[in-house]
Amino acid sequence: MDLTVVVPTFNERGNVPELVRRLDEALAGRDAEILFVDDSSDDTADVVREVARTSTLPVRLMHRERDQQEGGLAGAVAAGIATARGEYVVVMDGDLQHPPELVPLLRDDADPVDMVVASRYCGAGDSSGLSSSWRRAVSSGSTLLARSCFPRRVGRVCTDPMTGFFCVRRSAVHLDRLRPRGFKILLEILARHDLAVAEIPFAFGERHDGESKASWRNGAQFLYQMAALRMGKMSRFAAVGALGTIVNLLIMWLLLRETGLHYLPAAVIATEIAIAHNFVLQERFVFGDLKDNRHPRWLRFVHSLLYNNLDTLVRLPVLAFLVEAMNVPSVLAQGLTLGVAFLARFVFVSTVVYRPRRSPEETLAEAGPPIDVMAIAPLQGAASPGGDGGPAADERPPTAAG
Known part of the structure; x- marks a missing residue:
């Protein structure tokens, strides 16, 4: 068989008939099947x-059954x-926020690569279907953190x-x-494989029926997943910071x-020396694996210094402000600011200081062929036109985004 559409479900009974109807239309004439992996407690x-x-x-x-639901949605x-x-x-959700009409295009674009990702953040992609501005902010922040922690396997592709x-x-x-846990199986796959990845934009739609399953527990699971996947680099970064x-x-x-x-100029001099010290150790022990096509060393140092x-x-x-206006104990306030500063510094260093330069070939590949966004809009009801497109398999680029 050519294609399996995997739909993980948890109490999505009201969405199933419409989802199958639209997949039937979108995949008419194709050698495909639909596989529901159901963890529901209702009659889904x-x-x-x-x-x-x-x-x-x-x-x-x-x-x-409940005792078989290892790894949650990712499992x-x-x-x-x-x-x-x-x-x-x-792989798609069962709530119709992922438009079934896009499935044929995902499959057709996968021929020259290993994976095609439907992205809310490239081209004409849109994440406004998330239920609140808070969820959109959390999604964007989580995306930035994930790309920062995995600059080569995730951030570049x-x-x-x-x-x-x-x-x-x-x-x-x-x-x-794979060690599936929580909600984010794509991050797990990307972080543990070197894949040739392409992207196409899509508009994240409104839920057809039911309520979102997102909760603070999902956020905790995501942080646990990030720590399990990337503790090596982040722990080395923390160790360099502690030594600094x-x-x-x-x-x-x-x-x-x-x-x-005077203590103020002494503090300034000590800080500047520590910044240089940390940069040297980061170059050697934290980001030494990112040697391909990086910015010059002097520019990385300037970015880090600034x-x-x-x-x-x-x-x-x-x-x-925390101590004087919010009455937070000074030691606790110091810990909070250092913790936030550590994460912010790690994100900046990963995404800016050690961000690889794009080659002309990668820039052209990322531009990709134009896509008729109207043909893949949510709830449009018409199947998107397929097409092989892209280079031959032996000429596949490391990334290509539409």
């Missing part, structure tokens, strides 16, 4: 069985990929690693490498003791 599984009787596409159901997707009969697998809508060549995914703090304090103490300098000085200017007034 019964609705799937009923709809399967009239669907023009083969519809299969894998219902997981459901991994189980679906493992059970898929198709050479290619499209994918603008939306948090999406749940993508097509992958099943043979390109080694399921034994010791260097900073030691130099300041020596200047005060041996030269009699940001760290700006960080100090911003952090101290915030510290004073």
Whole structure:
């Protein structure tokens, strides 16, 4: 079989009939199947069985009982990929926020690459279907953090690693490498594989029925996933920062003791030396694996120097505000500002200081062929035109975005 559409569901009974109807229309004449991986506590599984009787596409159901639901939604997707009969697998949500009409385009664009991601953040993509401005902010922030933590495998190839809508060549995914947890299976796949990835834009739609399952627990699971996937680089970054703090304090103490300098200029001198010290160690022990096509060393140092000085200017007034205006204990306030500053510094260093330069070939590949956005708009009801497009398999680019 050519294609399996994997749909993980949790209490989506009201969405199943419309989803299958639109997939039937979009995939008419194709060698495809629909596979529901259901963790529901309602009668979603019964609705799937009923709809399967009239669907023009083969519809299969894998219902997981509570004691079988290892890995949450990400585990459901991994189980679906493992059970898929198709050479290619499209993963999509069951709430119709991922337009079924885009599935043929995802599959057709996958021929020259390993994976095609439907992105809310490239080209004419749109994330306004998220239920609130808070959720949009959380999504954007999580995306930035994910791309920062994985600048080569994620940051260079994918603008939306948090999406749940993508097509992958099943043979390109080694399921034994995955440790699925929480909601973000795409990030797990990208972080543990070196894949050739293309992107197409899509508009994230409104829910057809039911309520969003997003909660603060999902945020905690995401942070746990990030720590498990990237603790090596982040822990080295933290260790360099801790050593830099010791260097900073030691130099300041020596200047005060041996030269009699006022504490303010002594603090400034110590800070500048610590910044240079940290940069040298980051180059060697934290980001030494990102040697391809980087900006010149002097420019990386200038970026690092400017940001760290700006960080100090911003952090101290915030510290004073927390202590004086919010009555936060000074030690706790210091810990909060240092924690936020650490994450912000890691994101900046990963995305700016060590961001690879684009080659002319990559720039042309990212531009890609024009896409008729109206043909793939949510709830449009018409199947998108397919087409192989792109270079031959032996000439595939590392990334191509529409």
